[in-house]
Amino acid sequence: MRFITTAIPFILFILCCGNVRADSLAELPSAWQQRLVAVSQIDISPLEQDERKAITETRTKIDALLLSGNADVNQLAAEYGRLGNLYLIHELHTSADACYTNAMQLAPEHFPWAYYSAYLAQQEGDMEAALQRFQHAIKLDPTYLPAKYRLAQVYVDLQRLDQATALFNSLLDSPTYAAGAHNGLGQIMATKQDHNKAVEHFTQALKLEPTATQINYPLALSLRAVGKSDLAKHHLKLYSRHDLVIEDRLVEALQALRNPAKRHLVSAMSAVRKKDYDKAVTEFESGLEHEPNNTAARTSYARVLYLSGDTNKARIELENIVADQPDHSLALFLLALLIDESGDIKAAADLYQKVIELSPAHEGANFFLGNYFLKNQDYRQAIRHYDAVILGNEKNIPAKVFKLVAMMANGATDKELLAVTKNITHRAPNILPTKRIQILLLALSEEAEVRNSQRAQQLAERMYKAHQYPVNLELIALTNASAGDRNLATQQMREALEAEAKQKRSQNAARMQHNLQLLQAGKLPKLDWREDIKHMLPPPTNALSTFRDYPEPNPL
Numbered sequence: 001m002r003f004i005t006t007a008i009p010f011i012l013f014i015l016c017c018g019n020v021r022a023d024s025l026a027e028l029p030s031a032w033q034q035r036l037v038a039v040s041q042i043d044i045s046p047l048e049q050d051e052r053k054a055i056t057e058t059r060t061k062i063d064a065l066l067l068s069g070n071a072d073v074n075q076l077a078a079e080y081g082r083l084g085n086l087y088l089i090h091e092l093h094t095s096a097d098a099c100y101t102n103a104m105q106l107a108p109e110h111f112p113w114a115y116y117s118a119y120l121a122q123q124e125g126d127m128e129a130a131l132q133r134f135q136h137a138i139k140l141d142p143t144y145l146p147a148k149y150r151l152a153q154v155y156v157d158l159q160r161l162d163q164a165t166a167l168f169n170s171l172l173d174s175p176t177y178a179a180g181a182h183n184g185l186g187q188i189m190a191t192k193q194d195h196n197k198a199v200e201h202f203t204q205a206l207k208l209e210p211t212a213t214q215i216n217y218p219l220a221l222s223l224r225a226v227g228k229s230d231l232a233k234h235h236l237k238l239y240s241r242h243d244l245v246i247e248d249r250l251v252e253a254l255q256a257l258r259n260p261a262k263r264h265l266v267s268a269m270s271a272v273r274k275k276d277y278d279k280a281v282t283e284f285e286s287g288l289e290h291e292p293n294n295t296a297a298r299t300s301y302a303r304v305l306y307l308s309g310d311t312n313k314a315r316i317e318l319e320n321i322v323a324d325q326p327d328h329s330l331a332l333f334l335l336a337l338l339i340d341e342s343g344d345i346k347a348a349a350d351l352y353q354k355v356i357e358l359s360p361a362h363e364g365a366n367f368f369l370g371n372y373f374l375k376n377q378d379y380r381q382a383i384r385h386y387d388a389v390i391l392g393n394e395k396n397i398p399a400k401v402f403k404l405v406a407m408m409a410n411g412a413t414d415k416e417l418l419a420v421t422k423n424i425t426h427r428a429p430n431i432l433p434t435k436r437i438q439i440l441l442l443a444l445s446e447e448a449e450v451r452n453s454q455r456a457q458q459l460a461e462r463m464y465k466a467h468q469y470p471v472n473l474e475l476i477a478l479t480n481a482s483a484g485d486r487n488l489a490t491q492q493m494r495e496a497l498e499a500e501a502k503q504k505r506s507q508n509a510a511r512m513q514h515n516l517q518l519l520q521a522g523k524l525p526k527l528d529w530r531e532d533i534k535h536m537l538p539p540p541t542n543a544l545s546t547f548r549d550y551p552e553p554n555p556l
Contacts, residue, residue: 077106261290
């Protein structure tokens with residue numbers, strides 16, 4: 001009996017094993033055998049339950065895609081890449097390498113898989129493979145500086161010092177990577193026995209990154225080599241094993257996968273980038289189960305709640321964050337946006353003001369508070385807040401346009417207005433209302449240093465050629481009148497009015513009629529911005545684009 005009871009579990013195990021099939025990653029379907037390499041099922045029992053679950057679920061997704069017969073190649077590549085990342089963080093390098101090979105085969109232009117494959121080879125010490133892979137990755141994305149930094153490290157390991165020097169030198173002007181570049185150059189100079197230069201580079205690296213105390217050791221050796229023994233002893237005392245770590249968002253994303261919460265948060269952010277907001281909500285909720293006090297993640301969660309259509313829940317989440325952390329400027333700003341969008345603009349303005357008290361240069365709060373003051377005819381305050389936006393972000397064209405409107409309403413000189421229009425049209429030449437104002441200033445200004453009829457004619461003709469609207473023909477008429485050709489101007493104004501009159505509910509016909517009468521009387525219209533101001537006021541706040549595009553907090 002003892003034999004029977006002992007044998008039953010073993011027999012059940014054998015029977016169960018008989019029904020288990022290797023998944024299609026390990027035994028590729030015939031359709032994929034010439035294109036992909038097998039990824040064997042390996043023992044992951046030493047891993048934590050959540051870690052095993054992540055690997056198993058990803059393999060299951062790939063298995064289904066391989067068997068489907070109509071797999072989306074990009075999706076399959078992405079899942080192989082994710083599985084490679086999961087294997088890599090647990091140092092299951094052979095499986096990770098196979099996954100990256102497949103991901104690159106399926107999506108050869110996708111930089112991250114090429115980069116991770118190179119990073120894996122470097123971590124394994126296979127420098128020849130790392131060399132080829134980093135070179136390939138850099139061809140895919142020459143702007144990703146960590147790849148150049150790591151390729152320079154590989155060159156050093158391969159004793160290809162001239163190539164390493166050239167790469168490190170190319171990074172010296174980058175504030176983010178200068179410390180690492182100086183450290184690398186110090187190593188090269190020390191290898192070449194040029195210890196004076198090595199000391200210079202190591203010293204500069206430590207100055208830029210004082211927490212990288214490991215640099216003190218090679219610095220001390222070079223100091224000793226140049227006869228500065230006392231200083232060498234000093235730096236040896238400062239030595240500890242805190243190595244220099246460069247900023248590398250792809251490697252940081254890898255490291256985040258070691259944490260169950262961060263694994264979900266990384267997946268959530270990936271879903272956000274793909275605009276899969278429902279999945280992002282689910283992943284943020286899973287991550288917050290592990291890290292309920294992660295305020296950055298809670299804020300991002302509120303954003304995706306809104307983007308998925310659950311505005312009320314998003315507002316409640318933001319209100320809870322602000323209650324817990326009243327000085328959280330991003331949560332305050334997003335809450336202000338929701339309140340603004342709901343129509344309670346005074347309450348929203350008060351919250352924008354609180355954000356600015358916490359963060360005076362806050363671009364979003366200054367912009368929307370500027371809009372509030374502009375619509376409430378407090379033009380000086382509006383200009384002040386738009387100036388704060390522009391000071392921090394010269395490329396914020398809407399802030400410049402609304403500042404122009406506020407200046408027009410506040411009685412700015414034509415010279416001041418012209419300067420703003422030129423700045424806007426230089427950066428954004430297709431904003432027609434701004435070009436219109438510029439042309440009117442050049443054609444009708446009574447300030448001698450502003451009036452330029454010939455330039456006004458050129459701009460108006462160019463604008464009408466691109467956009468043959470009656471209002472643009474009106475501009476040509478006014479510029480010709482400014483240049484002295486009143487007969488042609490009158491004829492063109494009449495044609496513009498006739499064309500505009502065919503438009504239903506025209507907002508321009510009355511003005512054109514008035515301008516025609518002035519031209520017939522031999523007079524030029526005077527600049528009057530009231531219509532333009534009315535038509536160029538900020539629209540009601542729509543939080544969608546800001547919730548979607550405003551810089552994310554880092555939930556990791």
